Amino acid sequence: MRHKDFIIVGAGVSGLLTALALGKEGREVLVLERENYLGGMCRSYNVDGYQVDTGPHIMTRIAQGPLKILMDKYFDILPNFVPHGKYYVVLNNRVKPFPWNLRDWVSFDLIPQIDRLYLMKTLFSISYILNTGGDISKKSVGDVVGNNLSDSTIRFLNCMSYFMTGASMKKAPVERFIDAEHYRTKSKNLLDKIYHILMNEGAQDHAYPRGGLKSFITSILSSIPEKRVDIRTGEEVIKIHDNEKTIETTKNEYSYNTLIYSGFASDIPKLVDDKLSPEYVTSLSKLRNINTLTIWLGLNKKIFKRNGSEIWVDCDPHTWVVPVSNYDSSLAPKGKQLVGFAFRLPDKFNENKEKKRALDAIYEIKPEIEKNVDMIHHQILIPEKAVYSVDTVFADIKTPIDGIYLVGTDTERRSMGITRASYSVNRLLSYLREDGLL
Numbered sequence: 001m002r003h004k005d006f007i008i009v010g011a012g013v014s015g016l017l018t019a020l021a022l023g024k025e026g027r028e029v030l031v032l033e034r035e036n037y038l039g040g041m042c043r044s045y046n047v048d049g050y051q052v053d054t055g056p057h058i059m060t061r062i063a064q065g066p067l068k069i070l071m072d073k074y075f076d077i078l079p080n081f082v083p084h085g086k087y088y089v090v091l092n093n094r095v096k097p098f099p100w101n102l103r104d105w106v107s108f109d110l111i112p113q114i115d116r117l118y119l120m121k122t123l124f125s126i127s128y129i130l131n132t133g134g135d136i137s138k139k140s141v142g143d144v145v146g147n148n149l150s151d152s153t154i155r156f157l158n159c160m161s162y163f164m165t166g167a168s169m170k171k172a173p174v175e176r177f178i179d180a181e182h183y184r185t186k187s188k189n190l191l192d193k194i195y196h197i198l199m200n201e202g203a204q205d206h207a208y209p210r211g212g213l214k215s216f217i218t219s220i221l222s223s224i225p226e227k228r229v230d231i232r233t234g235e236e237v238i239k240i241h242d243n244e245k246t247i248e249t250t251k252n253e254y255s256y257n258t259l260i261y262s263g264f265a266s267d268i269p270k271l272v273d274d275k276l277s278p279e280y281v282t283s284l285s286k287l288r289n290i291n292t293l294t295i296w297l298g299l300n301k302k303i304f305k306r307n308g309s310e311i312w313v314d315c316d317p318h319t320w321v322v323p324v325s326n327y328d329s330s331l332a333p334k335g336k337q338l339v340g341f342a343f344r345l346p347d348k349f350n351e352n353k354e355k356k357r358a359l360d361a362i363y364e365i366k367p368e369i370e371k372n373v374d375m376i377h378h379q380i381l382i383p384e385k386a387v388y389s390v391d392t393v394f395a396d397i398k399t400p401i402d403g404i405y406l407v408g409t410d411t412e413r414r415s416m417g418i419t420r421a422s423y424s425v426n427r428l429l430s431y432l433r434e435d436g437l438l
């Protein structure tokens with residue numbers, strides 16, 4: 001039986017970033033991935049001459065967030081980021097940039113003035129609570145906005161809640177909704193704090209990696225020290241004998257000192273031998289996730305002209321529209337445009353019905369699209385392993401099982417997607433350091 005100091009289960013972003021960090025820190029690592037490809041929810045492939053990603057992706061907090069820490073420390077080759085531009089809101093047949101600060105709220109006339117005044121007041125008091133160290137993590141957007149808003153404002157808030165957290169406004173934590181990182185300032189000066197809330201532009205460090213998600217994964221892979229990190233695909237971990245510190249895969253058996261698991265934390269009780277405490281099993285069973293439908297459309301001409309993405313509140317179901325070939329024209333054949341439309345799916349759904357409903361909704365909002373479709377490709381995927389709602393209890397990175405740690409989007413509540421995965425990797429590395437393993 002082969003032995004490895006560290007075994008990482010899963011070669012998505014969380015697993016690969018962990019493998020990179022451990023390899024660069026001089027550790028011997030084996031990564032096991034059940035699929036025949038790397039990247040998990042973060043990869044690209046070709047469809048009829050277009051290069052699609054696993055859902056439209058914009059990478060966030062790249063200038064000073066958790067991924068930046070990992071890139072600075074461990075990447076030999078940095079991804080080539082193209083600035084995202086603005087997030088445009090389409091509501092009541094009109095378009096405006098998303099209002100990040102109070103100044104923008106004043107002119108955000110897609111929703112009634114009375115509602116804006118009320119929301120500004122709410123935003124101000126929440127920012128005050130955040131800046132004075134208060135806890136709002138258990139309050140939902142629905143809790144703080146009350147019942148007196150117009151239908152279109154409620155539609156806007158619900159759409160933004162789904163977009164930012166995967167949950168409706170009744171369940172979406174207000175802390176996530178107003179993006180604590182954006183509204184919180186390190187300055188102790190009260191005037192600075194007020195200026196920050198009033199004027200600061202949000203989402204300035206959001207970007208798309210030129211070359212698609214594939215190029216981001218390639219940056220990680222080409223920085224990984226090959227001699228120390230062995231990555232195997234098409235090999236599923238089917239059993240973890242945690243008492244002996246060995247694992248069985250579909251192809252081999254291995255022993256380990258430390259195992260880092262980046263699949264769904266809720267699968268852990270099925271994988272390990274040990275009898276876990278009922279409290280631990282129950283807490284893992286409470287993790288919830290959602291499915292998304294992405295419709296990729298290849299268009300015969302450039303219909304989406306501006307840089308940035310669009311949030312179609314008017315659309316039923318709501319959708320986030322990202323014309324990715326505006327960031328990198330090589331993703332589409334010459335003269336054509338590639339656009340991703342992401343929809344949240346209901347808990348129970350009929351695949352064909354939802355695909356038709358979503359496509360019809362796109363054509364209804366922009367009829368010009370229907371006449372210009374060159375390629376249609378659908379994906380049904382789970383964006384994060386846990387939706388961040390007010391009642392989500394995330395899994396702990398440190399497990400009660402000797403030698404086993406978790407990493408990934410169900411172990412961290414901050415932000416979403418790749419940024420959330422990166423927060424989790426940074427925290428895992430600190431635990432490994434604390435435990436004398438790094």
Ligand SMILES: Cc1cc2nc3c(=O)[nH]c(=O)nc-3n(C[C@H](O)[C@H](O)[C@H](O)COP(=O)(O)OP(=O)(O)OC[C@H]3O[C@@H](n4cnc5c(N)ncnc54)[C@H](O)[C@@H]3O)c2cc1C
Pocket residue numbers: 009010011012013014015032033034035039040041042054055056057058059060235236237238262263264292293294342381382383384385407408409416417418419421
């Ligand atoms: C439609 C959509 C839009 C998105 N938009 C954005 C965005 O705009 N910005 C952003 O930052 N993020 C976005 N994301 C989310 C982001 O891609 C994911 O959150 C992130 O890639 C998750 O990485 P991960 O490594 O934690 O999990 P995963 O990618 O799920 O990786 C886990 C890996 O473990 C493997 N695995 C599991 N169990 C086993 C086993 N027993 N044995 C071997 N292998 C196993 C799986 O096959 C998988 O490859 C989006 C995702 C989707 C679907």
